[in-house]
Amino acid sequence: MPDASHPAANASPSDWGDFDLHAAQGVLDDALSGADDGEIYLERRESESLFFDDGRLKSSAYNADQGFGLRVVAGETIGFANSADMTVAAVQRAAEAAVLAKSGKSVSATISDNPARSNHSYYHPRDPVGEMAFSDKIALLQAIDQYARDLHPGVVQVSASLAADRRFVTILRAGGEMYHDDRPLVRLNVSVSVEKDGRRETASAGGGGRISWLDITSPEKWRAQVDEALRQALVNLDSIAAPAGEMDVVLGPGWPGVLLHEAVGHGLEGDFNRKGTSAFSGKMGRQVAAKGVTIVDDGTVPDARGSLNIDDEGTATSCTTLIEDGVLVGYMHDRLSARQMGAKATGNGRRQSYAHQPLPRMTNTFMRGGSDKLADMIANTKRGLYAVNFGGGQVDITNGKFVFQCTEAYLIEDGKIGKAVKGASLIGDGPAAMRQVDMIGDDFRFDPGVGTCGKAGQSVPVGIGQPSLRIRGLTVGGTG
Template identity: 45%
Template sequence: MPRALASSRRARPAQLAPPAARQAAASPLLPPGLLERLLAEAMGRGADFAEVYVERTSTTAVVLEEQRIRSAQVGLVQGVGVRVIAGAKVGYAYSDDWDEAALLRAARTAAMIAQGGGSERAYPVKRVPVPSHYRVGQPLEDVAVARKTALLTRADKASRAFDSRIQQVNASYVDQTRRIAVANTTGRFSEDTQDQSRMSVHVVALGKNGERRTGMYGSGGRVSFSYWDGVTPESVAEEAARQAIATLGAVDCVAGPQTVVLAPGWSGILLHEAVGHGLEADFIRKGTSLFAGKLGEKVASELVTVIDDGTVSSARGSINIDDEGVPGERKVLIENGVLKGYLYDQLNAKLMNQRSTGSGRRESFKSLPLPRMTNTFLAPGDHAPEDILKEVKRGLYCATFGGGQVDISNGNFVFEVSEAYQIEDGKLGRPVKNAILIGVGPEALKNISRVGCDPMPDPGMGICVKDGQMLPVGVGLPTVRIDNVTVGGTKVG
């Protein structure tokens, strides 16, 4: 698909948010009249569709290292992006200058890139109501930075108090108050305010003979600052410390095919990467996904139902509207093992004669929207988690995952397991190190033989990267048993 990106002005780096910007937060980002003029300018050379995306995002980022606050930054980024679609051609231009003349130049630039036929008409827009899946009373940008830095100081203290073997603690806190407005030539005009808060703690434990083990944990979501009264910095820090201490004395992982049991919650990252990306419509349309052309076919065990849901209350990946102004949805992608649907943004939906599923997301006004996941999880089954474990004579229990990578074209995945344990005669044994799961997404789905009745979302720390764009996402699953998984390790069984 031919696509171009142009800018009428280079975006400025994040800067201190002036009080005037906060006072203006309750007013419209851009008046409807100006949005209509920009749409008319964008369609001036003729096209099928034009869209104006407006964003103002304030961010606070605090970092603690070596028992000291190393940085505390507050910034404001704002800008306007204009997209024009003519057939399969896309023109996109953006500006961080909100002067009307600069915005009109951006609209003309996008129109010239798309190069449609000539047209002159008005494109009135009407504000539409949006759902509310998250409600934050006090915007996070209005909370004093000192209160946010205090969270990290408490986390550092709690990590070190957990065990004397905790030698190093790094912690970070990031929040955003993001306001967006989207108007397009269908007449739709919608706005949303998206607050997001996240804290993470990374620790290093030092054991006998200089052995070093790490632990990492985080939490957050589309929540108010009072969230940290319940999910305290101490609880986040103690879980990170627990992981590091629990894996001291770990033995080498045995390589070879094994029965693997996934812990509930964060293990859903495996589902997100190995399956979810392959169901995004751009990969489907281009035929580069292993799931292309398989609607209605059995692609997984009958125990497997995969759902992407942008409507989960206050979850990290939830959206009232996506970044094309379409309301978030609950989408059943795989039902009882049968492939039921894909994730569509507006462009790919149009080219594939489908409708958008509210999956068009972008990192900022400088980015084109892409079909992306929101909160992706495996529906619960009927098996008790303790029974799933008891049935395994010998295998690997994966408690926490680290990094991983997936090839969308063939489904091949490789995932590092940061906290794992031997399973022997239905019980957890010694911790193991250097465990890696290797496989093919659809094959792993077909080898799922038990799905627990204990669904659990991740704690709210997921970040997904696609085409260089980073977005918050959620994952989750119950306890799951997968048979015949190739495990990479440092010891021959």
């Protein structure tokens, strides 16, 4: 259950030092007069990254930044200005630019209601940048490098990276409402290259979330990531060229949910549906996936990479059911898409930083588990592909068509897992693929905490998950 002992509103105006929040609030209230919505989003961020490669520290970086973004919304017209100058004078200049939006026609005569408050916290405030000494981070990277090289004589290169991020956010809204959040984020990534008979293969593994470094840097945990990267690299070292053609595909649990995220999730974001540009537009209440398929977006998963106590408009995050038993029942909304579509904001208004406007974005998006066994999926597939891990992919939101590259996959022949294959890609469209699901596993799993999502030039951390599942008749692109 979520831990409510660290509420999201765990700060005070004094945390912004000399910046006068109350004076800024007065500027905002003037700017929002006659508008539909808007806010001032303040952000202070510290981040650090280290990259260790080929036996030595190749790069390290530390960044500290702060600033604000001021937004005025009138109808569908948005005025937005941002600055790193944390003064009330800068806020006034930003407001003068943003209020130009009010020259458009406003939908209502009164400002939209502010978000309801919540005392839930889905991660503990902590300082991931400063909680581990820099020398200890270098020592950890050295230990990872040495452990990987000692594991197998075929290891020829090891890369490892650490990244930590802490963001303190305050959102000012109409009428003096203030919302606060303290957001930690860490990530460990390991890449291992192996070579045999002149052939080289590389694979990676990692983990992270809104957690402490201590949660992922204990020896048993980082060694597990090295072991996994090496395992995948060795599998690919003995792989054969992937065949091409239409076949049944069994997806493994966890990270393969990236296909669901891209091919289905983006199409369920409110702005695409408000504009009628999604493959799911106009299909509310209709069967859009096979029975048994239930997909949710949940920003309340404790410590998960995509979780938020509040979104970047101040709305408390929630668990939003998008597809239930195959029927489209919901979209992910920020305040703008919710108002335009006569719906409720779902806590999915997200932005990359204070210099960006909020958009409807996913948090942790996943398919719920079923009752089938992975072993039965394999046994009941005469000819197919078992896809365990994925790399990059491309998706067209308007029709859901996708292409995804498999980084670990195996042939299924006569109900048994066969040779590992290299160069396999999955080709199809999201809505059709969801209708072709005929078995859903009982082995639901989240990804290890490494997902990053891009949209409209903005990147945000996300969570991904699914059980194993079988999809009938997907097109597999291959090299053999």
